[in-house]
Structure formats: structure tokens, C-alpha cells
Amino acid sequence: MKTIEAYDLIYSIVSSIPRGRVATYGQVAELAGLSRGARQVGFALRVLPDGSGIPWHRVINSRGEISPRGEPEGEHEQRLLLESEGIVFNEGGRLSLRQFRWDPEVDGY
């Protein structure tokens, strides 16, 4: 058994995000103990294989938008997944963080 990697922790936290809610990279990083490791969270999600069971689509950037990643395919896919969970996007492709942001304390983390 080797050292517990930070990614496992990140994946656990992302898996804890309730359906119909979202969390920002910074927020997940904070919960994982990586106070300024927002980029690490992004990397962890990038290397995440499809069908891993991790709701990676519930993680968005601080602007309440899908983070650009070079190819618009993933962005579109993420948006569809979120909409299928009840998340509503505004015209600018953004959503109301005030309404959909996951609150660990309130939701019972």
C-alpha cells in the first residue's frame, strides 16, 4: 500500500457533490486541503477516465461557467449532463452559483 494520493481525496469530494449541485475548482481544492490547488483539481479531472463514476461535470470554475479546454466537445457534454440534473444555464453559458453552488455545511457534508 502506497501513499494516499491527493487525487483520491479530490475524487471522493467530487463524488460527494449532490445531484443538481455544482462546486468550483477552488472549493473542491479547499475541501481537499489544497487551499490553492484549484489547478490540481482541474488536472485530476482531466486524467479521469470516462465511466469512472465520478461526477466531474459538477465541477466548474469560479465564474459559474464550464472551463474552456481547447475542444468544445467536452464543454458541451458537461453542459448537457448538468442540464439533465436540473441545472439551468443562462444566456452567457453561465449558471447562478448563488443558486446551484454546493454548500457542504448546509447539505450535510
Added chain:
DNA sequence: AAACTGACTAATA
């Protein structure tokens, strides 16, 4: 070991 890179964020202009 040094430089580059990026699913980030906050502050400024």
C-alpha cells in the same frame, strides 16, 4: 534540476 504548461482565481485597468 530548470523551464513549460494548464478543466484555476483574484485583483486591476
Added chain:
DNA sequence: CTATTAGCCAGTT
């Protein structure tokens, strides 16, 4: 509102 700058941290080259 958008654009730019700087700070951040780990993985890659």
C-alpha cells in the same frame, strides 16, 4: 462587461 497580470501548485518535458 472584457482584457491583462500576477500568484499559485503539481505534472511533463
